[in-house]
Amino acid sequence: MEITAKDIAAILVDAAISEEKAEAFQSCCNECFGAGVTLNPLNLIDVGRFEVKTANATIFVAPEQSYLLETRVIDGRKYLTIPVEEEIEVNGFGVRTQGEKQG
Structure with a gap:
């Protein structure tokens, strides 16, 4: 095309x-x-990577998983959301989301 x-x-x-x-x-x-x-x-684009930039953060997502990113307006503020079905790691450490019980 x-x-x-x-x-x-x-x-x-x-x-x-x-x-x-x-x-x-x-x-x-x-x-x-x-x-x-x-x-x-x-x-014109690098199909080998999917990068989202804001003024405060840069997020890299595997191109084949880019459909997971959504934009939402919550209480008048714009957010990027990523549904999470599995565990979350930040810098190699597992984290829990607010309200999540220890397993």
């Missing part, structure tokens, strides 16, 4: 990137590669 710089600019705007930055991307792409050029998305 191939897409145009205009398609990518629209995706950027949908992802809350300013229209000015999206238009700048489209203009730069058109200048570098020619107007109307088609792009292969596989050349």
Whole structure:
């Protein structure tokens, strides 16, 4: 599947990137590669890793498990959520979630 710089600019705007930055991307792409050029998305992203960044944290998830990440608004605040069926480790140490009983 191939897409145009205009398609990518629209995706950027949908992802809350300013229209000015999206238009700048489209203009730069058109200048570098020619107007109307088609792009292969596989050349634009690293499919071997899935990384989510916020101002306070970076989370790496195996690409085949990326469907587990969800965004939620709880009490007016945005959250990333990951359902957990198994045990949780932080820096190699097992942790319990709030309200979880010791087993």
